[in-house]
Amino acid sequence: MNLSVNYAGVTFKNPITVASGTFGSGVEYSDFVDLNRLGAVTTKGVADHPWEGNPTPRIAETYGGMLNAVGLQNPGIDVFVERDIPFLKQYDTGIIVNVCGHSEEEYVNVVERLNDVDVDMLEINVSCPNVKEGGIAFGTDPKQLNHVTKLVKSHSNKPVVMKLSPNVTDIAEMARAAEDGGADGISLINTLTGMKIDVDRRKFVLANQTGGLSGPAIHPVAVRMVYQASHAVKIPVIGMGGVMNAYDALELILAGATMVSVGTANFINPNATIDIINGIEEYMKKNGVDDINDLIGAVE
Amino acid sequence: MNLSVNYAGVTFKNPITVASGTFGSGVEYSDFVDLNRLGAVTTKGVADHPWEGNPTPRIAETYGGMLNAVGLQNPGIDVFVERDIPFLKQYDTGIIVNVCGHSEEEYVNVVERLNDVDVDMLEINVSCPNVKEGGIAFGTDPKQLNHVTKLVKSHSNKPVVMKLSPNVTDIAEMARAAEDGGADGISLINTLTGMKIDVDRRKFVLANQTGGLSGPAIHPVAVRMVYQASHAVKIPVIGMGGVMNAYDALELILAGATMVSVGTANFINPNATIDIINGIEEYMKKNGVDDINDLIGAVE
Amino acid sequence: MSKSLVEGTIISNEPISSDCYSMFISAADIANAAVPGQFINVYINDGSKLLPRPISICEIVDDKVRIVFRAVGGGTKELATYKAGEVIRVMGPLGNGYPLEQDKSYMLIGGGIGIPPLLELSKRLKGDINIVLGYRDEIFLADEFNKYGKVYIASEDGNTGVKGNVIDAINEYGISADIIYSCGPTPMLRGLKAYGAEHNIKTYLSLEERMACGIGACLGCVTKSTDVDSHSHVNNKRVCKDGPVFEASEVDL
Amino acid sequence: MSKSLVEGTIISNEPISSDCYSMFISAADIANAAVPGQFINVYINDGSKLLPRPISICEIVDDKVRIVFRAVGGGTKELATYKAGEVIRVMGPLGNGYPLEQDKSYMLIGGGIGIPPLLELSKRLKGDINIVLGYRDEIFLADEFNKYGKVYIASEDGNTGVKGNVIDAINEYGISADIIYSCGPTPMLRGLKAYGAEHNIKTYLSLEERMACGIGACLGCVTKSTDVDSHSHVNNKRVCKDGPVFEASEVDL
Ligand SMILES: Cc1cc2nc3c(=O)[nH]c(=O)nc-3n(C[C@H](O)[C@H](O)[C@H](O)COP(=O)(O)OP(=O)(O)OC[C@H]3O[C@@H](n4cnc5c(N)ncnc54)[C@H](O)[C@@H]3O)c2cc1C
Ligand SMILES: Cc1cc2nc3c(=O)[nH]c(=O)nc-3n(C[C@H](O)[C@H](O)[C@H](O)COP(=O)(O)OP(=O)(O)OC[C@H]3O[C@@H](n4cnc5c(N)ncnc54)[C@H](O)[C@@H]3O)c2cc1C
Ligand SMILES: Cc1cc2nc3c(=O)[nH]c(=O)nc-3n(C[C@H](O)[C@H](O)[C@H](O)COP(=O)(O)O)c2cc1C
Ligand SMILES: Cc1cc2nc3c(=O)[nH]c(=O)nc-3n(C[C@H](O)[C@H](O)[C@H](O)COP(=O)(O)O)c2cc1C
Numbered sequence A, B: 001m002n003l004s005v006n007y008a009g010v011t012f013k014n015p016i017t018v019a020s021g022t023f024g025s026g027v028e029y030s031d032f033v034d035l036n037r038l039g040a041v042t043t044k045g046v047a048d049h050p051w052e053g054n055p056t057p058r059i060a061e062t063y064g065g066m067l068n069a070v071g072l073q074n075p076g077i078d079v080f081v082e083r084d085i086p087f088l089k090q091y092d093t094g095i096i097v098n099v100c101g102h103s104e105e106e107y108v109n110v111v112e113r114l115n116d117v118d119v120d121m122l123e124i125n126v127s128c129p130n131v132k133e134g135g136i137a138f139g140t141d142p143k144q145l146n147h148v149t150k151l152v153k154s155h156s157n158k159p160v161v162m163k164l165s166p167n168v169t170d171i172a173e174m175a176r177a178a179e180d181g182g183a184d185g186i187s188l189i190n191t192l193t194g195m196k197i198d199v200d201r202r203k204f205v206l207a208n209q210t211g212g213l214s215g216p217a218i219h220p221v222a223v224r225m226v227y228q229a230s231h232a233v234k235i236p237v238i239g240m241g242g243v244m245n246a247y248d249a250l251e252l253i254l255a256g257a258t259m260v261s262v263g264t265a266n267f268i269n270p271n272a273t274i275d276i277i278n279g280i281e282e283y284m285k286k287n288g289v290d291d292i293n294d295l296i297g298a299v300e
Numbered sequence C, D: 001m002s003k004s005l006v007e008g009t010i011i012s013n014e015p016i017s018s019d020c021y022s023m024f025i026s027a028a029d030i031a032n033a034a035v036p037g038q039f040i041n042v043y044i045n046d047g048s049k050l051l052p053r054p055i056s057i058c059e060i061v062d063d064k065v066r067i068v069f070r071a072v073g074g075g076t077k078e079l080a081t082y083k084a085g086e087v088i089r090v091m092g093p094l095g096n097g098y099p100l101e102q103d104k105s106y107m108l109i110g111g112g113i114g115i116p117p118l119l120e121l122s123k124r125l126k127g128d129i130n131i132v133l134g135y136r137d138e139i140f141l142a143d144e145f146n147k148y149g150k151v152y153i154a155s156e157d158g159n160t161g162v163k164g165n166v167i168d169a170i171n172e173y174g175i176s177a178d179i180i181y182s183c184g185p186t187p188m189l190r191g192l193k194a195y196g197a198e199h200n201i202k203t204y205l206s207l208e209e210r211m212a213c214g215i216g217a218c219l220g221c222v223t224k225s226t227d228v229d230s231h232s233h234v235n236n237k238r239v240c241k242d243g244p245v246f247e248a249s250e251v252d253l
């Protein structure tokens, strides 16, 4: 039975990775999860210098989901390369580095810095809804997305995955803009922009007012967008959004995803990734599927 | 204590109405709900001729939400005017007629037919995601929205509320497009487009493949969009999306909605509307709020 | 106003096969108003599952309704764990139920989890009652039908009764009747519709469809009707309100 | 690997005030590893509430952990309904806990629902233990502290002890100590930070923040730190991992 997938020329032992920002660089979750079992670890978004992120509260629970407005707090690329990469290198797992920036220049600084670092792939976050200075514009305007894709590609020697925002009218158009810009893959969905109000205090629950909605509540939107995006382009797709169990992950694979990221589920069950990998194996056994690749996009 | 609101020149006894399509024309729910207590009944979308709607399955449950692909089945405006309006006229409640169409001409036919009918307001559904022939385009392109708004306004003698789709990059732009077109109000959100796949059968759960996501799962998106839209325009807003209880309704009011529609909640609790009206009254009592209008947009 | 939404106390909840459960719920308003073939909407306590589960009324005993359900998905599996004394929200009775045409000869034909609603029906009919029950493998509820009519069994694995489906049993035993009342999977109902038409037997089918409201408001649960329906004005009938029982000729399966 | 995620059996769950509950959970792995001031993540069974609720460990008794919680919102209200014998998922022990500096004089200062974690702490300290408990109105848990130290009470309504807050009680009774261990609402902690600085008393504060992961991965729960933090490389510390207990001078409340 084969679970390994080839994504943009890189072989991962199985299609399951974690969603950026929900797993740090894996250190904390290594108490619960054998990182060797993961197809890859996708790390928290990293910028060219340390970011403070947003004021607190940064987290709010919603019905079947949650809002976060962490605001891409990160220690900067230097610390990341010196501390987090060596940690991950101890394990037999893929490494996908999620990159964020306030400006095109900042993206370029990070990806150039990573050219000499032994990681498998880059995931470019052009869709974080919590960064006011930029990010979101790259993620919602096809022209800007196309441009930043070209730029990143021209400065990087790694496969580049563009991470798309779901807060757009036409996800297929965004997928094509990334593909035309030379992206080696796309990943989606990032969080849907949401808001929560404390009715008793008549105040916003999050200091940032808006936050990104994640968790099982958004899963049907993720399935739809993965389906639409993967049918719009030839490059492979990493699907994510509300994956809680093997069934949810398989939905995204059947919709067209080659790999699947598990995000919010880690908070609810720190073993979620392992349970999902085991569940996919069981499903394949039960249904006589020898190769996971036979399931990619196999919905009728 | 005042619960009545003035919306686009019409006075409603309280801000609570039902979301189009979830309550029929009220006949079925009148077994459970005293329709006299509702601010208004918003009726199921009606077209200029009967529509068959989509094949079944039309309904799928999702985590904290549901997908529907009813496809705007309706008996056509003639039956509606002869059967459903007289039924509603027996009650002391407002009547908001939701209108759908495949083309501009069809919208015009319906609103003209309603010029002689004694209803309070029209809500124009330009955002149904299930009608392939049109609808959705009016709802996701600001120019088309502006145009259809002007057209409907020029053929109607009633206050016209444009119902916006959440499946757009910039809801504020859509709200402004409706306002510029002369809309008397806007309502939002319609459903988010989603998809569900039956992993065991490797088939789409809905015959229509995609469906509209509603229910508490989408509430944080509704709050955000109501906030953004109501801050972008001067015309009043009807807020909806995942309202399950008085607290959820008050969130939308604090975000900027003058009225609130209750949709999917009716399926889970047929008394939802009444419970919500009672709950708002309790909240006002407890917090010494004399006039519901003091809460509209009152989040800080 | 015959429909009610009530908090029903579970009186008992017992397995009657490897995956089927029999539950008695105390719900006087529903029990008093219900007729055979109607169903109730059962709300699952877990908040992630919003929509009610439509389950046929299997029996009405005093102020209790009995349901028999198969634990197939998340909702029914959760329902299977509920214990006597726990409270669940139920709404009903919903739908039309079987028209009771008395003093005739009948075939009550049930397939799998379509069997339960026939039990209350078999108690209410007066006449010559033939009960044909089709199973995949495991038999449940069959013995309870014995006192109300003559029971014939078909099983796909052939371990009990005729090997095959209900039509195989009808043929094998040469059963005939004035009226067919049936409930079961769509292929079976399609077969019975053809069988009834061929043999000129009035045939009632109880259908299933995905539902949201359960009371006719959302138009989620329609089935194709042969003629333009007087309510919808298109060729759609609502399974939850106009059905779940239809005369076979009314619907286009 | 000292943290575990376990299915804990509820041994008891009793109200100890109009809205506070005391729950014992059998969870040996957590009980064996825990120190005072740490917390556990309690998962709510209802699927609509996804995030775990962080609740301080109030006591560790053999293989059981005790929590005392106030039913304030949906999650804790549901928790209040769980009965002995039911099973809940809990993860822990989480966070750093109070550094135990022995053979000193202490003030253990708790405000409202910040009081519970001080109970296990009061059992573990050796030295002169002064316990200052601040309440709004209803008193709970206070009697259980008596055997571990001298208890002083402040209540906002003045019905018990000093009318006012914990600082009013400290002043009123002229309490002093080498070390302050505290837990409670932010305004109280801010007051204690100032008080400690003014009187040159080493002050430990246990903070609260909205959390998602509870183990330091998501960066949801940070608090402003005085200096650049060695992990985050910005002026943020994670309450769930670097805390919840901080030396007052470390954080900028
Ligand atoms: C009128 C009517 C009467 C029924 N009577 C019985 C009965 O007596 N005993 C019994 O065991 N089952 C009966 N069913 C089927 C029963 O409703 C489904 O098995 C049940 O809803 C499955 O829920 P789940 O959460 O376990 O499955 P899931 O697949 O997790 O359910 C997901 C969603 O799909 C819906 N759904 C899934 N299967 C069906 C189905 N077959 N029909 C309608 N909706 C479905 C659920 O209600 C839910 O909204 C009846 C259905 C109808 C329409
Ligand atoms: C380290 C730590 C220790 C705690 N110890 C205790 C204790 O021993 N006893 C006790 O009663 N309470 C304690 N709390 C507070 C407790 O976590 C909240 O009261 C609880 O999460 C409220 O959940 P809810 O569902 O009832 O409220 P809701 O308001 O419905 O919760 C919604 C969301 O907000 C979060 N939230 C709400 N209030 C708080 C809060 N004050 N702090 C952190 N998150 C919050 C919830 O966890 C949930 O994610 C502690 C909090 C922290 C951070
Ligand atoms: C707390 C939190 C932090 C996140 N941080 C990042 C990030 O740094 N970079 C990024 O591209 N996405 C980030 N995301 C988005 C997730 O990677 C993912 O796209 C989204 O949460 C949907 O998946 P889920 O529903 O499985 O969580 C974050 C999400 C959460 C909940
Ligand atoms: C079954 C169903 C049918 C609907 N039909 C219509 C419709 O005819 N016209 C319309 O404008 N919106 C329709 N909607 C959208 C709702 O009016 C509402 O905008 C949406 O469901 C969000 O609100 P809710 O989460 O409270 O249901 C329908 C929604 C559902 C669930």
Ligand code: FES
Pocket (backbone or CB within 6 Å): C210, C211, C212, C213, C214, C215, C216, C217, C218, C219, C220, C221, C222, C238, C239, C240, C241
């Ligand atoms: S389920 Fe709503 S009309 Fe039948």
Ligand code: FES
Pocket (backbone or CB within 6 Å): D210, D211, D212, D213, D214, D215, D216, D217, D218, D219, D220, D221, D222, D238, D239, D240, D241
């Ligand atoms: S809650 Fe995730 S870092 Fe603290």
